[in-house]
Amino acid sequence: MASIMRPSLLRQSQTASQRVYSTFARQPSPLTQHLRPAFAPVPSTRIAAFHATQRQAILPALPQKITGTLNEPTVVPDPTPAHGSYHWSFERLVSAGLIPLTVAPFAAGSLNPVMDATLCALLVVHSHIGFEACIIDYFPKRRVPNLYKASMWALRLGTITLGVALYSFETNDIGVTELIAKLWNA
Structure with missing residues (x-):
């Protein structure tokens, strides 16, 4: 039972079922078979075991505010000993x-x-x-x-x-x- 839960076995079974489905669903055209080298693997989607969510940004970016124009110099704050x-x-x-x-x-x-x-x-x-x-x-x-x-x-x-x-x-x-x-x- 534990060997069934291994991620490698899950990936193998998933890719095998995709290959069977893809052979019946669509046949590659003779031109793509001719252009693809014989040693090139058939492209398949990568499956990650036990991942149910998509990748999302953690937090949205803070509001952006641009002050001045390109030709204005940057304002340098006055030096204070309390912050140095x-x-x-x-x-x-x-x-x-x-x-x-x-x-x-x-x-x-x-x-x-x-x-x-x-x-x-x-x-x-x-x-x-x-x-x-x-x-x-x-x-x-x-x-x-x-x-x-x-x-x-x-x-x-x-x-x-x-x-x-x-x-x-x-x-x-x-x-x-x-x-x-x-x-x-x-």
Whole structure:
């Protein structure tokens, strides 16, 4: 039974039935038989086993907008330090700072609330920067300005909500590192 389900057997049976049907349905003309070399195979359609859908585009293209004419120069934005190398350096500093802050409370054995609060703040900043980069990449301000603006406001709201929730968890409950330590030992 399992040998029947092999894709190669399904293809062979399908092409064999097509050959039988094609011999009865249409006979090639003598001219095409004469022009085709004897070693050339009979053209047949390729069959993929277990595929029921056609190939379709994943997403439609975003709306296109052309500004200016061919002879106008491209507008170059003014350079700002917030979007240049300082921004990149700040991202790397936050990412590198997370490594010792995640290991230190458990390696040293002390659960300090200041270290816990610093870890939570850096996690919030790190996630905000990452999601902001995704929004900038996938929803360009120039092409979809309304979706870009809505996404940025949703990100800001989510970041503030996460910050308030972590602050409340740090001050009114056991804190993130203590929770991880208890879960680890459970």
